Amino acid sequence: MTIKRIVTTAFILACGAGSAALIYAWQPALPPIAPPSPTGFDASEVRYGADLALIGDCRTCHTAPGGRTFAGGLAMPTPFGTIYSTNITPDARTGIGQWSLEAFTRAMREGVDREGRHLYPAFPYDHFSLTTDVDMKALYAFLMTRDPIVAEAPANDLPFPINVRLVLAGWKLLFFHPARYTTDPTHDDIWNRGRYLVEGLAHCGACHTPRNFMGAETRSEDYAGGEVEGWSAFPLGRLSPAPIPWTEDALNHYLREGWQAHHGVALGPMRPVVENLAEAPAQDVAAMAHYLASLGATAGPSVQIPTVSPDASGQRPQSAGWQAAISTPAAGGPIGRAIFSAACASCHLSERPLPLGGVDLALSTSLSASTPQNLLDIVLNGVPASDGNPALIMPGFAGSMTNATLASLLTFLRVEVAGKSAWPDLPAAVAAARKAASPPIHVRATR
Amino acid sequence: MRHDISRRAVLQGTGALILSFALTRRAFALTETGVGDTSVHRLPGDLDSTPMLDAWIRIDPDDSATIFTGKAELGQGIKTALLQVAAEELKLPLTRLTLVTADTGRTPNEGYTAASHSVQDSGTAIRNAAAQVREILIGEASRRTGAGADELVARDGVVTGPGGLRLSYGELVSPQLLHVEAQPTSNLTDPKDFTVMDKPVPRVDIPAKLTGVASYVQDMRVPGMLHGRVVRPPSYGARLVSIDATSVEGMTGVVKVVKDGSFLGVIAEKEWTAIQAMRQLAALAKWNETAELPDESRLAEALMALPTQDTVILDVGKPDAAQYDVDASFSRPYLAHGSIGPSCAVARMDSDTLTVWTHTQGVFPLRNALAELFAMPRENVRCIQVEGAGCYGQNGADDVGADVAMLARALPGRTVRVQWMREQEHAWEPFGPGMVVHLQTALGADGMISTWRQEVWSQSHMMRPGPPGTLLAAREKADPFPPPPPVDLPMPEGGGDRNAIPLYVLPNARAVNHFLPEMLLRGSSMRSLGGYLNVFAIESTMDDLARLSKQDPVAFRLRHLADERAKAVIITAAERFGWDGRPKLPAGGGYGFGFARYKNLEAWCAVALEISIDQDTGRTIVERATAAVDTGQVVNPDGVRNQIEGGIVQATSWTLFEGVRFDRRRITSIDWAAYPILRFAHVPRAIDVHIVDRPGLPFLGAGEAAQGPTGAAIANAVRDATGQRLHALPLDAAKIRPQNLLAGRPRAGT
Amino acid sequence: MTHLIVNGELRTVSSDPDTPLLYVLRDELELNGAKFGCGLGQCGACTVLIDGQPVFSCLTPLLLLEGREVRTLEGLGTLENPGPVQAAFIAEQAAQCGYCIAGMIMRTQALLERSPNPDDDEIRGALEPQLCRCGTHMRIIRAVKHAARSLSAAAEATK
Known part of the structure; x- marks a missing residue:
């Protein structure tokens, strides 16, 4: 679907919503407040708010790569254009320092900022609206006690008419149904x-x-x-x-x-x-x-469940570095097998335990999924080193594997290792992933 | 019992030894360079142990000179510095000098290249030898021509004098001319006349290294050379129960599988074959593991629970007080040297002689260890130093030397190269020991420190060869050598207690070294030894005392110092940093200061720095660091800067991230995924190094001066930014983060 | 037999197809630039360029490379005539032990071919896969900027 078609459809929808929508769309600005003192909040409430903020992934979207946490500026590519996350530190000018609890709650539940502007649903208020008053207050306490950071988020890069925020009112009318969480008495706490x-x-x-x-x-x-x-x-x-x-x-x-x-x-x-x-x-x-x-599960395993711990005492000396000796496959077999054996097997057949070892690929959902997208992302880009934390590192193979090589390897993995029928139109998927992969970004988000 | 009274204490008939006894030990004991520092000939530097001038300098008929040093280039730039020293005093251009580094067959025995001693020991020897050689050549010219020696001038390898007199060094030299003992004093060049020394001469080794010219032992390649690999046990002390190596011996390209007790290795035609064979052997081997490692999360307690041998290293006034203003324990985990290039060596056995090319820091001690290991006469073993990757102390260099010798002896007449795998280096290198320092201090009403008590718990920092049992292969052999008794490096340089005596003026003070003869993990020398943690603890405490008494941390230090050179580096660092009048930082920012004189004997270094901490993640960045350093007479200012910058960056990594990980049986931090070190994202945003120039004063090493002050300055900056004092290294994000979550955090670094 | 173009020259190598390029370069072609550091793609000491892209040669089996173009440190210049990136590293004295620097230089070459005028953040990001233990990072960053300046000056001069 092209952007143009989306834009046109959106525009027609927005107009079609008519004057009723315009009335609905209008939201008042809420009065600014003086940024509250960070010492004015209860410590246990702040701590609870910190926990909720982690579950809500606030810092994940509201932090630019290498930037200060909650200061915003992360570019979020959407099918409609690029949206930049905002600064949610209590800086008065560039952050939410002048927001009252009421303004914060309205943003979370209705997707409207303090000034009365509609927010794009990249900010998932369609989920956040469930949040209770108690939790909302704790989140507010947590955010208002953060270091105020002066940071202006870049302007969003969206085409007309998506860049007209009133259009969002139409979107909300169609798709947004705010509600508080109601306990289901048929289930436990x-x-x-x-x-x-x-x-x-x-x-x-x-x-x-x-x-x-x-x-x-x-x-x-x-x-x-x-x-x-x-x-x-x-x-x-x-x-x-x-x-x-x-x-x-x-x-x-x-x-x-x-x-x-x-x-x-x-x-x-x-x-x-x-x-x-x-x-x-x-x-x-x-x-x-x-x-x-409780959402349910599939019927049963499609591969054998590994049983033994791979590191029974006296076995697998660390001197072997958890890298397996590779066995050269017989000549004439699939080229993918030879590639796997030479480039992947020493780690992925090593039985070094997770999370630092290479996973047994037969267990990986990325091989059994309906598209090769994730597998391609991982093989091309690898897993870069974490910034200071012990964590898995996997090299990317974008530089060493051609598209044809990748296709052969993935076909081998899909058919021989996962035991599934080949992904349709693999070459196109490979080409698309390659296009999206470069240049690699090596600095990984940290905690 | 924690505070065992040591054997020495019992001999003295008292539970507490006094300082003078600790000092007398030094005359008899080994130092970190392995050469006793008792003067024999009363000659400068290592001329004392090797007094013949031609052992250091050879003049060739083509007017070039060859300089011999028993020290090794470790990436610290020693080759360039020693050549500068020689060129200056010989009055020869650098381009006509060649340097031969440590080789048991050719060079003086200067023990280990360690403890920042190289310019001091070898540089001093070469400087004096070169000055004396120059005077001998002038004297020879005078003898031949009858001109007075004071009328003759040596320059650019030529002695000139009145009436067009002109004799080159090559013309003057004769076979026996330099075969004389050195004199106690030399006619040294006045610093104001220096043309090469104290100049930022570009390093002689860098262009070759950066253009792919073979520069490292890893690059050695001789015709017919074979590649070996060893299989190390899964844990300390594990014994090889069984191995059926038939399938490996049958692999194409495998030349030989070598098994001797629990030592297991393989030799192959090609390197990749050797690696594959090694992995195959590793998968086939069955081991009996017995190691019992401590609980990683309670390492400090485990260290303090070990039996100790106690030495009082400082005891002045009345150090006991009713209560203390600061009473805290500081600790560090075991640290890996973490060479980027795993250790490597090349060896060849020919009839009854063994030659080993190695990047060891001590060719002579390794030679002695190998000779004893193989029951060979020492003169039949030759160890030649070839550069490796930076080692920062004793990494796997000596061990891989023994490994390759084991393999080469099994295949006489063939040259064999062995390089360790990454996981072997990470799991088996002798780590920088985990340590604990306990400090109790109090302030008087005048805001001066009234008492100071310091205790240090550490195992040996000196488990190098000499004794063959220091080498892994020697312990794995069927007829093994036992691990040697641990060496407690004595004061004043010290081991675990290095820098445990504060340089500050303290009327009442006691310091006790609790030496731990047992070793929880294999350990040995790593850059600055105990100095890093002792300075971390002392300088953290100085900072806390200054805060308690509402004094500026820099002014507080200066009030407690009598040493003018110490004051000078502190004042320089503070001024260049802009310490006074430093602007208030935005939230999460902090300032810190740290100072030490390395070993209380070497370079003075002060570090001021600014950090920023991300409140939510605890991620800490050094925004800028300013260091001032006094290394006495500077040989190469850019070399000093490079070492101090490197020390600051490396110590930033130690301080923020590092610690060896293990379970109750095995080392688990076997690669860079499990043992992360600083990457570019965490590199300080700016580093500024100022050298306090001291022309004409003795050389002092720079390689280990910055680590302690940097760690302390970071800790003090974290305290400044968060209001929290952290005592246990590393100061990682997980420790810093929880401090920031509570409400009421001050809104700016104060 | 595998055919490679190594530093502009067609080479035929006999190592087994599963041999990582690192050992082919070092042991068969006797090139010292690429170094063994970890064999795991974690440190970057073995970095070379394949068709202009930086790769870890320790994890790149020969069978992926038939007909492809490999550049190593030796391909950028010689002791007598160092290339612009090498010359910049020498000028900034950006080495202590120097073991990691070959990889740093190759990664820098790739960066500057893609982005001739990188800022500090971009340099740090590009060099993130490369480890240095001596703490030479400040000088390495300076050398990358130095190299960027000399390369753009050279490009300007040939316009």
């Missing part, structure tokens, strides 16, 4: 807490639910998988393509530690999410896992 967080602050569906042509989540297809920043956000629940079905324990471990022995390591846009959750309260992460597990 843990499930309700998990659902409240997953559907609300954690906004999992923002990536894992497909979006329609207007960029709104398709409610009828909750968690059927989406796409974000060139990565597939895999379907969750019954539609999950994971070779080994996710369990509650596995989800909990993955969300908390950022990896899981039967599934692999969180990469791409999921990586900052798990980095945030690593610092969030364990019981909240457990509740999220509990709720996510």
Whole structure:
């Protein structure tokens, strides 16, 4: 779908909403306040707000690469253009220092800033509207006690008429249905807490639910998988393509530690999410896992579940560096196998435990998913070193593998390792991923 | 029992030794360079142990000269500095000089290249030898021509004099002319006449290294050379239970599998084959593991629970007080040297002689260890130093020398090269030891320190060869050598207690070294030894005392110093940094200051710096650092700057990120993923180095001067920015972050 | 047999196809520039350019390289006649032990071919895969800027 078509459709829709929409669209500015003193907030409320902010991934979007946390300026490419995140530190001029709790709450629940301007739904107020008053107050306390940073976000780069914020009123009318969270009495407290967080602050569906042509989540297809920043956000629940079905324990471990022995390591846009959750309260992460597990699971494993710990005492000396000796495949086999053997096997067959070891690729959802997108992202760009933290490093192969080589390797992995039928139109996917991959960015978000 | 009374203390009949005894130890004991510092001939520098002039300098008939040093180039620029010294005093252009570095077959024995001693020991020797050689050549010209020596001038390799007299060095020299003992004093060039010394001469080794000319032992390549690899056990002390190497021996290109007890290695025609064979062997080997490592998260407690041998290294006045204003324990984890190039050596066995090319810091001690290991006469073993990657102390260099010798002896007549794998370097190098320092101090009513008590817990920082049992292969052999008894390097240079005596004027003070004969992890010398943690602790405490008494940290230090050179570097650093009148920083910003005189004997260095901390993540960036350094007479100012800049950056990495990781049996930080060090994103945004010039004063080393002050300055800046004092290294984001989350954080660094 | 263009010259090498390029360069072609540092793609000491892109030669098997163009440190200049990036590193004395510098220079070459006038952040970002342990980073950054200046001056002069 071309931008032009979207723009035209949006414009027609916006006009079609008519004068009623205009009335609906108008929002008053709320009065500015003097930035509150950071000492005026209760410490336990601030701490609770800090936890909620981690679950809400606030810092992930509101921090530019290499920039100060919450000072905004991160470029977020959308199908409609580039939106830059705003400064949410309490700086009076460039941040939210003059925002009252009322203004903050309106922004979170209605997507309207203090001055009365509609906010783009890249800010997921369609999820945040569920947040309770108590939690809203804690989040506000946390943000208003942050270091005020002077930082002006770059202007958004959007075409007309999307750049007219009133158009958003029409979008909201069609797709935005704000509501507070209501407890489901048929489930227990843990499930309700998990659902409240997953559907609300954690906004999992923002990536894992497909979006329609207007960029709104398709409610009828909750968690059927989406796409974000060139990565597939895999379907969750019954539609999950994971070779080994996710369990509650596995989800909990993955969300908390950022990896899981039967599934692999969180990469791409999921990586900052798990980095945030690593610092969030364990019981909240457990509740999220509990709720996510209740979405259902696939029937059974499509590969054999590994049983033994690979590091039984006396075995696998570290002198071998957890790198396996490679065995040269017999001549005449698929070229992909030879590439895998020479370029991938020494780490991926080494049985070095996760998260620093290479995952057994048979377990990786990126091989069994419906598109090769994530696998291509990883093979091309690798996993750059973390800035100061012990973490997996994988080299990218963009420079050494040609498109034909990549296609051969991926076909081997998909067919021989994952046991699935070949991805359709692989060469086109390879070419597209290659185009998106360069130049590599090597500085990774940190905590 | 934690505070065992040491054997020495018992011999003295008292539980507490006094300072004078500690000092007398030095006369008999080994120093970090391995050469006793008791003067034999009363000659300058290492001329004392090698007094013949022609052992240091050879003049050739073509007017060129060859200089011999027993020290090694480690990337610190020693080759260039020593050549500058020689060129200045010989009055020869640099281009006509050649330097031969440590080689048991050719050069003086100068022990280890360590402890920032090289310019001091070798530079002083070469400077005096060169001045004396020049005077001998002038004397020879005088003898031949009858001209008075005071009428003759040596310049550019030529002695000139009245009436067109002109004799080149090559013409003057004869075989026995320089075969004489050095004199105690030399006619040294006045610093104001220097033409080469104290000039920023470009390093002689850099162009070759940067254009791919073979420069490292890793680059050695001789016809028919074979490649070896070794399989190290999975954990300390593990024994090889069984291995069926048949499949590996049958691999194409594998020449030999070598097994001797638990030592396991392989030799192959090609390097990649050797690596594959090594991995295959590793997968086939079965080991019996027995190591019991401490709980990584409670390392400080584990160290302090070990038996100790105590030495009182400082005891003045009445150091005990009813209560202390600062009472705190500081600790550091084990640190990896982390050479970028894993250790490498090349060896060849020919009939009864063994030659090893090695990047060891001590060719003579390694030669002695190998001779004993293989029961060979020392004269049949030759160790030749060839550069490796920077080592920063004892890394795997000596061990891989023994490994390659084990393989070469199994295949006489063939040259074998062995390079360690990354994980072998990371898991098996002797780490910089984990340590604890406990400080108790109090202030008087006048705002001066009234008492100071310092205790240090550390294992040995000196487990180098000599004894063969220092080498891994020697412990793995079927007839193993036991690990040697640990060496407690004595004061005044010290080991774990290096820099444990504050340079500040303290009326009442005691310092005790709790030497730990047991080693939780394998350890040995790493840049600045205990000095890094001792300075970190002392300077953190100075900062806290200044804050408690509402004094400026720089002024507080100056009030407690009598040493004028110390004051000068502190004042220079503070002025150049703009310490007084430094602007208030935005939230998350902080200033810190640190100072030390390395070992209380070498270079003085003060560091002022500014950091910024991201409040949410705890990520810390050094925004700018200013250092002032006094290294006595400077040989190469750019070399000094390079060393100080490097020291600041490396110490930033140690301070913010580093620590060896392990489980209860094995080292787990076996690569850069598990042992992250500073990458470019964390490089300080600016570093400024000022040299306090001291023409004519003795040379002092610069390589280890900045690490302690930098670590302390960062800690003090973190304190400034967050209001929190952190005592346990590293000061990583996970430690800093929680301090920032609470409400009521001050809105600017104060 | 694999055919490579190494520093502009067609070379035929006999190492097994699964051999990483690093060992082919060092042991078969006797080139010293690329260094073994980790064998894991974590340190960058082995960095060379393949068709202009920086890669870790320690993890690039020969079978990926038939007919492709490889540039190493030796391809940028010689001791007598160093290339502009090498000359900039020498001028800034940007080395201590120097073991990592070959990789730094190759990564810099690739950066400057893509972005002739990088700022500090871009330089730091581009060099992030490369480790230095001596702490020569300040000088390396200065050398990259120095190289950028000499390359643009040279480009200006040939206009």
